[in-house]
Amino acid sequence: MSAFAAALSLGMVPTLGVAETLKVSTFVPPNHAFNVMLKSWGEELSQSTDGALTLEIFPSGQLGPAPRQFDLVASGAADIAVVLHAATPGRFPVTELVAMPFTTPTVGDDSAAMSQRLTEIAPDFLAAEHEGMKILWMAVTPALKIHLTEADPSTIDAFKGLRIRYAGSTWQQIIELLGASPVPVPPAGTGDAMSKGVVDGASFPFEATKSFDLAPMMSYSLEPGIASATFAVIMSQAAFDALPAEMQALIDETTGPDRAAAFGTMWDTGEAEARDYLVEAGVNVVSMPKGEMAKLKELLTPIRTALIETVSGKGLPAQDFLDAYEK
Missing domain, CATH: 3.40.190.170 (Bacterial extracellular solute-binding protein, family 7)
Incomplete structure (x- = not known):
């Protein structure tokens, strides 16, 4: 249980002001693992905030095709998006090194291990080429x-x-x-x-x-x-900064390497x-x-x-x- 959810369970509900709905864009169909995980995460956020923080998911490229996902968030058309790095070749040169043939961590070549590892090192190596974004988690496909x-x-x-x-x-x-x-x-x-x-x-x-x-x-x-191919679930840093501190803390607690590993496990099962x-x-x-x-x-x-x-x-x-x- 997150600290925020624990506070709710004790009746100590923080003052959040108006409800916040974050617009999420993906280019994959509704049954894809990304949308399944994003829906689950959204339910977790809503439950932990008594409905104050919710996600509205637009799948199947409703807001734009795969190459435009990063720019949708940069422009404010979406708050969160799933970015396929290979859709815009050369834009994410360091990240794309993961996509070289037979490139895997020694800890494992499954999606769970690869996604967790890439998320762990993203702040040190990948922040610059995701400028203006908060990387919620990275995902590496099974090869x-x-x-x-x-x-x-x-x-x-x-x-x-x-x-x-x-x-x-x-x-x-x-x-x-x-x-x-x-x-x-x-x-x-x-x-x-x-x-x-x-x-x-x-x-x-x-x-x-x-x-x-x-x-x-x-x-x-x-x-x-x-x-493999690499993805990033990104959120506009400006949109994140505009949220109440309690909501920011909840997003931090429910994303990152652990979420990447959970998503990778889902992807491995789906594979x-x-x-x-x-x-x-x-x-x-x-x-x-x-x-x-x-x-x-x-x-x-x-x-x-x-x-x-x-x-x-x-x-x-x-x-x-x-x-x-x-x-």
């Missing part, structure tokens, strides 16, 4: 898999000539090194693009294939995943459930043979080398950040 309409991805050669939906410069490079063509498609438009043959596949965690109901368009998925969803729908979940996987890792190594050099060349602490994340 994205490649999902294909027809081709069996058990070998690297199988990707040659395919068109694959991607988000972010790192995945663009991955797809190009595989000999395929990267095609930018909004997340919500992926199913339509796959069904019409605009693309032959897409890169997503298993969980997203269920959220966007992609199984009917798929024949194969490749596991394990290759590279396992979505894998079952694909299998039950008749999708073949396959793995590369050991030798082929070794070739894949070697093939993708230059992405990491080049990206670290590029970010370091901008005077940014690329290696220090990675040392802190991967330790």
